[in-house]
Amino acid sequence: MKLLENKVAIVTGAARGIGEAIALKLAEQGASIAFTYVSDSSAEKAASLVDKLQELGVKAKAYKSNAAVFTEAESFVNDVLAEFGKIDICVNNAGISKDNLLLRMTEQQWDEVIDVNLKSVFNITKQVIKPMMKAKAGTIINMSSIIGIRGNAGQSSYAASKAGIIGFTKSIAAELGSRNIRCNAIAPGFVETDMTHYLQDGAGAADFLKKIPLGRFGKAEEIANTTLFLASDLSSYFTGQVLSACGGLNI
Numbered sequence: 330m331k332l333l334e335n336k337v338a339i340v341t342g343a344a345r346g347i348g349e350a351i352a353l354k355l356a357e358q359g360a361s362i363a364f365t366y367v368s369d370s371s372a373e374k375a376a377s378l379v380d381k382l383q384e385l386g387v388k389a390k391a392y393k394s395n396a397a398v399f400t401e402a403e404s405f406v407n408d409v410l411a412e413f414g415k416i417d418i419c420v421n422n423a424g425i426s427k428d429n430l431l432l433r434m435t436e437q438q439w440d441e442v443i444d445v446n447l448k449s450v451f452n453i454t455k456q457v458i459k460p461m462m463k464a465k466a467g468t469i470i471n472m473s474s475i476i477g478i479r480g481n482a483g484q485s486s487y488a489a490s491k492a493g494i495i496g497f498t499k500s501i502a503a504e505l506g507s508r509n510i511r512c513n514a515i516a517p518g519f520v521e522t523d524m525t526h527y528l529q530d531g532a533g534a535a536d537f538l539k540k541i542p543l544g545r546f547g548k549a550e551e552i553a554n555t556t557l558f559l560a561s562d563l564s565s566y567f568t569g570q571v572l573s574a575c576g577g578l579n580i
């Protein structure tokens with residue numbers, strides 16, 4: 330028996346990176362997958378992910394939808410409900426970084442990061458809690474970051490958005506625990522994806538790795554494994570928690 334048999338999961342921003350790894354991991358465990366991608370340039374990757382998911386024997390569909398826009402999030406969730414009938418698992422994964430020292434950061438850069446990383450979590454979660462409340466069950470997983478806990482020079486907007494996700498997660502856990510809806514966050518350290526490409530290849534990479542007790546960057550699949558734990562009944566007594574999947578970077 331697979332861990333997520335007969336479950337339906339939505340994942341935002343899953344055409345690549347951590348989101349893609351999560352979609353594949355949840356599908357391997359039997360969940361049907363509805364996921365979003367945001368730009369036309371990702372359409373091919375999204376279609377290829379749908380093929381891979383279907384090869385795993387689950388129902389899968391890609392939706393072009395910007396999670397930062399309230400009405401698009403609303404349409405996405407309504408379309409998924411019409412097509413899949415329910416939503417058991419919601420993974421708010423979409424995120425961007427526009428790193429800059431505060432002195433040089435523009436208002437537009439700030440707004441974009443807060444909208445994509447934090448407002449998107451509000452937009453999607455607000456829509457999924459209605460069907461979850463009716464079903465008296467659900468699990469919501471929000472992708473925060475170790476930077477949301479520690480802060481980092483040059484990343485004030487990203488850190489603020491990811492810290493905001495933690496406050497939001499704990500509040501929703503408190504609001505909806507009595508309805509059997511769980512809400513948890515993951516705080517990854519540095520994971521090998523396009524987002525951290527500049528760190529992996531930079532001249533300071535070796536110095537940076539010395540700060541990580543496990544001595545390496547994380548893999549997207551390791552974050553997907555953490556997501557699987559929070560998505561399944563293995564974590565049935567977890568809510569309002571932040572799991573740091575960071576190689577010990579937070580010690």
Ligand code: NAI
Nearest residue numbers: 342346347367395396397422423424474517519520522524
């Ligand atoms: P990535 O850049 O490879 O993937 C991000 C995905 O989000 C892309 O598919 C992108 O198209 C999508 N996206 C961006 N804006 C969107 C929007 N408005 N609506 C819908 N989708 C949108 O990055 P990665 O590394 O896979 O990141 C995934 C999540 O994990 C992000 O929230 C990121 O902040 C978080 N994270 C990543 C870490 C890392 O080291 N890579 C560390 C900690 C957290």
